[in-house]
Amino acid sequence: MEAYFNPIAMLVAAFSALVVGFIWYNPKVFGNAWIKSAGLSETELKGGNMVKIFGLALLFAFMLSSALPGIVIHQAGALSLVGGDPTKALPSYDVFISDYANAFRTFKHGALHGVLTGIFVVLPILGTNALFERKGAKYIFINSGYWIVTLAIMGGIICVWK
Template identity: 45%
Template sequence: MMHINYWAVFTAALIPLMLGFLWYHPKVFGKIWMQEVGLTDAQMKGAMAGVFVFTVILSFLMGFFLQYVTIHQFGAVGMIGGDEMNANPSYHAFMKDYGTAYRSLGHGALHSLMAGVLFVFPIMAINAMFERKSWKYTMINTGYWTLCITIMGGIICGWHDVKHFYW
């Protein structure tokens, strides 16, 4: 039976905030990013609590979606319309045999990395082209989000339940 692991999703939702503190630090990509966006240090200072809270909420939504990208068993549940109680015996046999197949940090990270390269990058690049932003800007933001969802997907896929985390 497929259960949503809210602890894994919530933990993964903290990754963009934590990684953002590092990625956009002035000694990493922060100064370059601010220059590309046209922001000053003064503009960056101020009340950020709302931004941080909303970042976690939106990241939770991303983590919720990443379950379906990284955990293949959700596809089996979808094939039966989500009602496991009325599924054919073949579904239950399948889930007994393959219920934890490919449930690892590495597998989740791989699928999320692919989503970053094949989905996030094109979206960021298209937006940046229309906004007349540089490729530097595009690569800084794409790299950040690709790394974020790679880590998030690994956590979500590898953490089967509150007691177990599979590498």
């Protein structure tokens, strides 16, 4: 189980969300467009408690990264089929895992599942919220784009790290 749920990989993936955010929301990238589409001002942004904001952002990113192994590592699905305890599995489980232990354990494959998670989970959630908040398409695409890229990187890290 430890091979699929690696807390160090999850922590690195969580930090990657902050790194991507520093780049994505930089004024030279999408920062200025995001500020305008969110209806915020520079003054409002500077008035926040940055320790609280970044601390909670890191916590939330870690929570998200802890959900990703079940999405990006197929072997975790096989583990769930035996109730999470391989010692209680049928002998066929050990044969299956020995044959497929490293199948699809690449950065590219994890990134693919991260992108799909971003498109089919995050985009609809953020899009729905934004519609009710009366935000425009630019707001939806900037924020969803960030999460699609971030989940791709997080998924790649978690999938490849054994």
